[in-house]
Amino acid sequence: MAHRILLVEDDSAIATVIETALADEGYEVDRCDSVAERDRLLAAGSYRAVLTDVMLADGDGLEGLGRIVADRADMPIIVLSAQNTLDTAVRASDAGAFEYFPKPFDLDELIRAVRQAAERGTDRPVVGEEPAEGLPMVGRSQAMQGVYRMITRVLRNDLTVLILGESGTGKELVAEAIHQLGHRKTGPFVAVNTAAIPGELIESELFGHEKGAFTGAVNQAIGKFEQANGGTLFLDEIGDMPADAQTRLLRALQSGKIRRVGGRQEIAVDVRIVAATNRDLSPMIREGRFREDLYYRLNVVPIQLPPLRDRVEDIEPLARHFLGLAAAEGLPSRSLHPSAVDALKVHPWRGNVRELRNAVFRLALMAREDVIDAQSVREMIGDALASRPTATDGGFAEALRVWLAEAAPREGALYHASLAAFERPLFEHALRQTGGNQLRAARLLGINRNTLRKRLGELAIEADQFSI
CATH class of the missing domain: 1.10.10.60 (Homeodomain-like)
Structure with a gap:
């Protein structure tokens, strides 16, 4: 048992590569290609770890995984999948998988995970409930797989998350996913854009105020921290928070207590913090515009969101998703011609996913035909090929x-x-x-x-x- 691994994979080429690599590491490998055979082998013996694909010859490899994890807590399970969606990553995490690898994967990283699983057999996530429907994120690109895996790693803890990315990349969607799929999902999700609140009001907005605390405070007000008690507080555009408010936020994060403006009593709050920014905080720290100690308090688990230009393969599924949303809101039902997809892929999308969503809704409203073609795309959002700078234009210079x-x-x-x-x-x-x-x-x-x-x-x- 000390060196036996069960490999469940119906792609013979992939199975052979993994089996050979594991054998080179000194493991004995039992190999099968179906859920039924997996269950038979598990009933007959014990393994140091199990590697299983999701789509197997006779069904879903994740079915029954939670039961196996519950019964065999000392046998870590690593999930492999070509179904590279957030839904698959979350299902694997909820079933209690030790690790999740989207295909194609780095073989060295997989072998390293097997080694860690074999050494840490009892270090397991808690089996959770079935994931919520209507997951908010779309995309199967390699660039998004890191995002999905990071999300699944923070669902069953309250570690503070800092989401980094350009405007329009979907930072609030990530925060919502962490809340909706995590153990605080029954609590409130409260979002506040710190850049949209005047500096003199931000402390009142976050911590609340007592009646008479300042001119115009005719009633007591409950702040965002108290509103989010038992749930998640999403602090968007944290890089734009005024210095004084940064100091009070740091104090609240350190103590788990807040004090309303004009109040004397400290109030304990149970809040999971997720923050986000489109700014590079490092130079702001050097220039004294952002507190270094607050940065380290927030940057416990960083999640970097890729810009749309780095996940071009996701543009088509995103566009089709937005067409579906547009139809659900009463706009004409449209579809995309392959030429339209090509036109969308060459657009620079400086506003990222938000810009793509707005463009697709505009196309759904104004396109002349039910099937949107490249000409319609160019008319609505411009000819990206014609306007794209070339090396001779001196674009980079x-x-x-x-x-x-x-x-x-x-x-x-x-x-x-x-x-x-x-x-x-x-x-x-x-x-x-x-x-x-x-x-x-x-x-x-x-x-x-x-x-x-x-x-x-x-x-x-x-x-x-x-x-x-």
Whole structure:
């Protein structure tokens, strides 16, 4: 039993690769391709760990997994799946899977997970309930798999989450998913955009106020912390919070207590914090515009959302999803011609998923035909191919000139500041494309792995936030 692994996989090529790799690690492997055969082998013997696909020859590999986990708590189960959706990741987590790997996966990472599972057989997530329907996120791209896996890892704990990403990438959707699928789902979900609240009112908005606390406070008001008691408080655009409010927020996070403006009594609150920002907080910390201690308090579990340009393969399913939403809201029912999909894929989508949603709703309303074609897309959102800058347009060089004009680095820092501005998006792109694997990212970039690791440390880029 000490070295036996059960592999349940109906793709013979994948099964052979995994079996060979496990054998090279010294494991004995029993292999089958169906739910029925898996159950028979489990009834007949014990295994150090189980690797199972989801779509098997005779059914869903996740069916009955919760029962197996409950009965055999010392036998970790690793789930493999080509059904790369948030629903699949959450189902695997809810069934008590030790780890989840979307296909295609990094074989070295899989073997490392098997080794960890064999050593940590009793370190298991708690089996939960069936996931909620209507999961809010769409996309099966490799870039989104890291997001899904990070979400599943925080569902059964109250660790603070910091969601990072450009405007329009869906940060609030991630926060909602963490709440809806987590153990606090029966409690309230309260969202507050800290950038939309005037600085003089933000403390009252978050912590509430007593009657007479300030001019206009004619009644007592309950703040967002108290409203979210027992549930989740989502602090959006946290990078725009005024300095004074940052100090009071830090105190509340440290103590688990708040005090209303004008009040004397401290009130205990039980709130899970999820924060989000589209800003790079590192330079703001250096410039004294964001508290470093608050950053570390918030950045317990970072989740990096990829921009739409880094998940182009998700544009078609997203567009079809938004067409369905538009029809549900009473707009004409439309479909997409393949040429329209191609046109959507070459658009730059600087506003990310939010811009795509608005464009699809506009197409649903105004397209001349029920089948939307490329001409309709170009008329509604412009001809991206015609307007896209080329190398001869000096697009990148021009962007660098604009950055230099706006950033105005201090004297003596111009070269290194420019280099950092260039390297950060380059390294983040490479890590996102390789699921946080530094060796593969270095190969993609064409540089030495040690060089990459050194620069990641200097730029304060955490490769783990891109892991899948």
